[in-house]
Amino acid sequence: AFDDAVWQRVIAINLVGVYNVCKAVVPVLRTQGYGRVVNIASLAGKEGTPNASAYSAAKAGVLALTKSLGKELAGSGVLVNAVAPAAVRTPILEQMAPDHVATMVAKSPMGRLGEPEEIAAQVLWLASDACSFSTGAVFDVSGGRATY
Template sequence: MNEPFWANRFQDRVVLVTGAAGGLGSAAVERLRKEGATVIATDLHAPVLTSTAYGEVTSLGLDVTNPEQWKDLVGTALERHGRLDGMLMCHGAQGPEADVEDVAYQDWQRTLRINLDSCFLGLHAVIPTMKNQAHGRIAILSSISGREGNASMTAYSTSKAGVIALVKAVAKETAAQGVCINAIAPSMFQTPLLEHLSPERNAQLLSRVPAGRIGEPSEFAALAAWLLSDECSYTTGQVLDLSGGRYAGS
């Protein structure tokens, strides 16, 4: 799907992206670069980025569950660029696909550590800089399962619901300082994560999407780019639906 983009929308802006090697993260990195951003692209291992036609990019390894690595990353960003305008958190783990009584406690803990604790660590690391700048834009990947819950995905659903609560709480702390923080709640998207679910499970989840199709990463990137832009100046603490109509709640 070929989406339009706005050249120079992110000129002189520095944006950090986690999970940049994944399907959604890599699409967002390319969109931000096309629109002129200086991108710091991170993943557990430094992502391999093939296109060099657009804005500046730095590729770094980051364990999102490690607070010291977060501290070092922000320090590196400020040392190289002098500012940090945006952060898009696209990392995550699917977690166990089993009924709650069959979920091992260590798998529960690991899923929450990767999906939820890491977002706290990221906010803890970048918010002081953005408050000091009196400007910042943050978007965090949640999930439709964080709003509705998915059976046999208790750890994942709980972690993504926690992301929503975290976003709403911190957005209220930072709104007066010009920092906007929002969550994105996708349903099914064409990413490698679908490969970790059984064909039957994929078919079941797709049957709940009124649009009748799987979302494209470019559609995620378009919404993320707006949330990270200066145009998003009076929207904060929100969960933006990206589910093909699956979620119809308030």
């Protein structure tokens, strides 16, 4: 079980923070009749990650928020989508035990970590005019790991 303060901090950062940004920008986007919101979720929100229940729950909340808001705004010109990356080569991985990182890599059918540039490319497309018929969707960037 998590310490209550840790649980609340993880939820506040990873879910409430996303909600607060949406709350601030959506009225402006709706007024102008155009916009793109791209929320950063995680495969942990779809699968649940052992020993990371608060993070997994927060990212699942981001996915549900994205789906709900995408449907609410569907006719407004504002599209709301999310990306759900698996493990990505970032400095936070340096804080993890090498065997834990190896376990994450082993879960990937592509047999490697994602690169930050790969996530950025997906986000750029979702934020562009080329993305015109996707809203309330979750785009996995997982090296084939995602199962749904």
